[in-house]
Amino acid sequence: MAEIQVIGAGLAGSEAAWQLAQRGHRVQLFEMRPGTLTPAHQTGRAAEMVCSNSFKSDDPNSATGILKAEMRRMDSLILRCAEATRVPAGNSLAVDRDAFSEAVTAALTAHPHISIRAAVVAEPDLSKPTLVATGPLTADPLAEWLARVTGSERLHFYDAIAPIVERDSIAMDIAWKAARYDKGGADFINCPLNQDDYNRFLDALLAAEMAPLHDFDTPYFEACLPIEVMAQRGRETLRHGPMKPIGLDDPRTGRWPYAVVQLRQDTLAGDHFNLVGFQTRMKWGAQKEVLRLIPGLEQAEFVRFGSIHRNTYVLAPKVLDATLAVKGVPNLWIAGQLSGVEGYLESAAGGLASARFLDETLRTGSARSFPRETMLGALLHYLANASLKDFGPTNAMIGLLPELPEGEVDTRTAKRAGGRAGVKAAKGAAHRARALAALETHIALEGHPA
Numbered sequence: 279m280a281e282i283q284v285i286g287a288g289l290a291g292s293e294a295a296w297q298l299a300q301r302g303h304r305v306q307l308f309e310m311r312p313g314t315l316t317p318a319h320q321t322g323r324a325a326e327m328v329c330s331n332s333f334k335s336d337d338p339n340s341a342t343g344i345l346k347a348e349m350r351r352m353d354s355l356i357l358r359c360a361e362a363t364r365v366p367a368g369n370s371l372a373v374d375r376d377a378f379s380e381a382v383t384a385a386l387t388a389h390p391h392i393s394i395r396a397a398v399v400a401e402p403d404l405s406k407p408t409l410v411a412t413g414p415l416t417a418d419p420l421a422e423w424l425a426r427v428t429g430s431e432r433l434h435f436y437d438a439i440a441p442i443v444e445r446d447s448i449a450m451d452i453a454w455k456a457a458r459y460d461k462g463g464a465d466f467i468n469c470p471l472n473q474d475d476y477n478r479f480l481d482a483l484l485a486a487e488m489a490p491l492h493d494f495d496t497p498y499f500e501a502c503l504p505i506e507v508m509a510q511r512g513r514e515t516l517r518h519g520p521m522k523p524i525g526l527d528d529p530r531t532g533r534w535p536y537a538v539v540q541l542r543q544d545t546l547a548g549d550h551f552n553l554v555g556f557q558t559r560m561k562w563g564a565q566k567e568v569l570r571l572i573p574g575l576e577q578a579e580f581v582r583f584g585s586i587h588r589n590t591y592v593l594a595p596k597v598l599d600a601t602l603a604v605k606g607v608p609n610l611w612i613a614g615q616l617s618g619v620e621g622y623l624e625s626a627a628g629g630l631a632s633a634r635f636l637d638e639t640l641r642t643g644s645a646r647s648f649p650r651e652t653m654l655g656a657l658l659h660y661l662a663n664a665s666l667k668d669f670g671p672t673n674a675m676i677g678l679l680p681e682l683p684e685g686e687v688d689t690r691t692a693k694r695a696g697g698r699a700g701v702k703a704a705k706g707a708a709h710r711a712r713a714l715a716a717l718e719t720h721i722a723l724e725g726h727p728a
């Protein structure tokens with residue numbers, strides 16, 4: 279079997295290395311941490327989660343639920359380790375980030391076909407099959423090399439991370455535990471704000487001192503905006519975004535508060551909670567002051583402050599085909615966030631897919647793309663075929679899947695039974711059934727020439 283280089287032991291590279299090794303290939307896995315850290319990573323462990331600790335919704339019929347089912351079917355290491363280290367988080371799959379990355383590191387280290395090399399790779403040797411999975415914070419020399427060999431400019435934008443506080447420092451006589459509309463367990467801590475609290479908080483946020491940005495032309499990614507940017511867009515924006523109170527009855531009043539800040543458990547021991555959607559570029563001192571204006575967080579002790587970092591990805595529709603191979607450059611594949619997907623789960627899924635593409639190419643001379651009816655196939659199809667003009671990283675979304683055939687879902691019956699949510703669930707279930715059937719067919723043909 280071939281010797282393959284995988285560069286980057288993040289969510290994508292770890293999954294890819296393990297999948298390739300399971301298929302009998304010898305893998306050299308290059309990782310620059312802990313010797314050289316990125317601005318967001320803090321450890322030398324594989325698959326470190328740099329911000330939230332969530333792999334998103336576990337609802338089986340949601341886009342991420344379907345993607346998880348596909349990954350599970352293909353024996354994803356990342357998903358297995360996530361499920362083994364999960365912490366309560368309503369109907370999402372959230373993990374103890376340390377236990378999770380320790381489990382991934384242990385699996386990689388123990389695998390007889392994987393050797394982990396500590397190095398900052400600047401120019402990979404393309405005489406060997408090479409997968410680059412160096413993520414949104416790819417070290418500069420490699421990013422420059424990639425721009426050169428792909429003949430493309432790099433794109434940057436800013437991504438933000440949310441603060442984490444100690445559980446014991448949250449005033450639970452003010453905050454309460456519940457999930458929105460009581461869906462899943464009562465796993466979130468909710469801090470209620472009345473109108474005065476909200477206005478005071480907003481005024482302080484808008485006046486707070488911000489850390490400097492270095493690349494002035496770099497835009498933010500719309501799905502991960504810092505709270506201060508949202509606040510600048512209008513006084514109601516946060517109340518309709520991360521501070522929305524709907525479905526959260528305050529037990530002290532029996533009503534939804536004017537606004538709510540939600541915190542989600544971050545470690546298995548339950549002693550750290552992150553502020554959901556509260557990415558921020560405020561200076562650390564300002565974060566302490568402003569966030570302590572939130573009722574219940576007056577005495578909050580911060581384990582980690584929020585911050586903003588650059589994100590890097592290739593212009594996938596120009597650079598990649600639907601099997602993540604770099605067009606016109608033999609032996610080179612790109613996976614994970616660098617390929618233009620967004621999120622831990624999507625990056626791990628991309629890593630998994632890239633390993634199968636590499637393996638199939640090495641065995642049969644070419645690789646088949648995943649069926650578009652699968653969530654993974656739809657995501658990769660989007661990368662290869664999106665409009666170049668407004669291309670931006672994408673999450674798994676039902677909207678990426680091809681329409682269901684007419685009459686596939688009895689919308690009238692579903693609506694009668696469950697209203698709009700009922701129709702959504704029925705459509706999700708139909709998409710899931712179709713995706714998993716298509717995946718089975720795809721897997722059954724493995725080993726056959728494309």
Ligand SMILES: Cc1cc2nc3c(=O)[nH]c(=O)nc-3n(C[C@H](O)[C@H](O)[C@H](O)COP(=O)(O)OP(=O)(O)OC[C@H]3O[C@@H](n4cnc5c(N)ncnc54)[C@H](O)[C@@H]3O)c2cc1C
Nearest residue numbers: 286288289290310329330399412413417614615621622625
């Ligand atoms: C600040 C920030 C916050 C984020 N918050 C979230 C979030 O809350 N939820 C979410 O789902 N996603 C979030 N993301 C996106 C998240 O990073 C990715 O979804 C995911 O980690 C990407 O996986 P990856 O494997 O592509 O990259 P990574 O997990 O970043 O792994 C890349 C690895 O490559 C290594 N590396 C880089 N350059 C080199 C080199 N030249 N040589 C050797 N090794 C190298 C890095 O050290 C790293 O270990 C965030 C990203 C950033 C930057």
